[in-house]
Amino acid sequence: MNFFDKFLTPLSAQHIVLLHFMLMLIFSLFIPFVGLITGGSFFSYFFYKKGKRENSPDYIRFSKEIIEIVKINKSMGVVLGFITLLTSILIYIQLLSLSEITSIIYLIISLFVIIAGLLLTYNSFTSKFGFIFLLISIWIFVAGITIPIYKNIITPNDSIINIMFSSIVIFKFITVLLLSGVFTGSTILFIYFYWNGGRNNINDKYALFIKHFAIRLTFSSIIILPLFLFVDLVKIPNDALSVSVFVYSSLAIAVIFVTYHFLYIMSREKNSNFSLQIFVSAILIIILFVIKDQISFDNATELRTVEMSSLYSINMDKLTGANKAPKISGEDIYKNICSSCHSFDHKVVGPPYKQTLPKYKGNVDKLVVFILHPTQNNPGYPPMPNPGLKPDQAKAVATYILNEVKKYE
């Protein structure tokens, strides 16, 4: 166990579920906001330069308006960009118990970079540095949340360069940028053409330019998202995959197709206005992506969860004296359940304990985790079915067999 783990109390299974749920909520606020402010500051800078170069007051005006829209206001910036990320880091520390410190370090660095990016963006009208910092912070953030899931592609021990430039981190980074494009485009549509009845202090030419730009931005970002979802499903490791990952990915694809439709009609028919529908769909798409990724994260760290919650039950039992009542006998459990497949010194269905237990010597907790959640460890044997024990029973039998096997050394 990691050194830092000593400072953390194990969490109950319910507590862990709650933390995963909170992460979904927090990321459903953080990712749209950061996507919007990054997209907005980029296009604000882009149109400022273009306006200067082509001497077009419309571009300059749009550049100013766009950045005002995405900034919302300073306190929103602090809450949505900073507090959310800080809270999610605290949750990651709890969930990973610092066993995967690399992931947490990346998240902490991304927090500092995003602070710089937000300060620059909020304190000047167009800042390319603000945009660059925000972009880098998203990249590092994505690396942080990707490491615990894609253990088949990157390991926490890889160098920073290997992690940041690994195909999967780049892939996830581009996915977030596409989501950012979708959300920025649809927010512009929403603010100019729906919010408070739409902006009416704008002339037709300016309105048309904004409508075309926002539809094109949303459409070009959304068009390849289904492909990204598909590749993601192919690349995701088995232990992070589950039926719900498929379900949420399919839902996202369905919403994406509906959004195509709205965008298409709105770009074709002069008087149609689907700004609200497109905006709501964009939010829904981001939330579905967040849920899907959090479920994969939950699946990928399941072993860790079993370990933590069983330690929790053991601690609770100690505190409440529950294990003193009817004493659980490791020997009974061994004789009634395990001995049908195991013996200490010869092969039955499973391998002899003499051969498999030495690696658990001095590490009962690891053996408890195996018993609660068997994995395939020995080539040439079928996988062990889950014996369905409670954590305290697993602990009792683990202690018993580790003690007993000494006789065969």
Ligand code: HEC
């Ligand atoms: C239905 C048969 C069956 C039962 C019941 C069973 N096991 Fe197993 N066990 C296996 C098989 C098969 C393996 C080999 C799986 C593998 O490691 O690939 C195994 C492997 C193991 C290992 C080796 C793990 C490792 O990391 O090498 C341990 C320890 C173990 N079992 C303990 C237990 C305990 C304790 C019980 C009772 C609570 C139990 N088993 C019940 C079939 C069984």
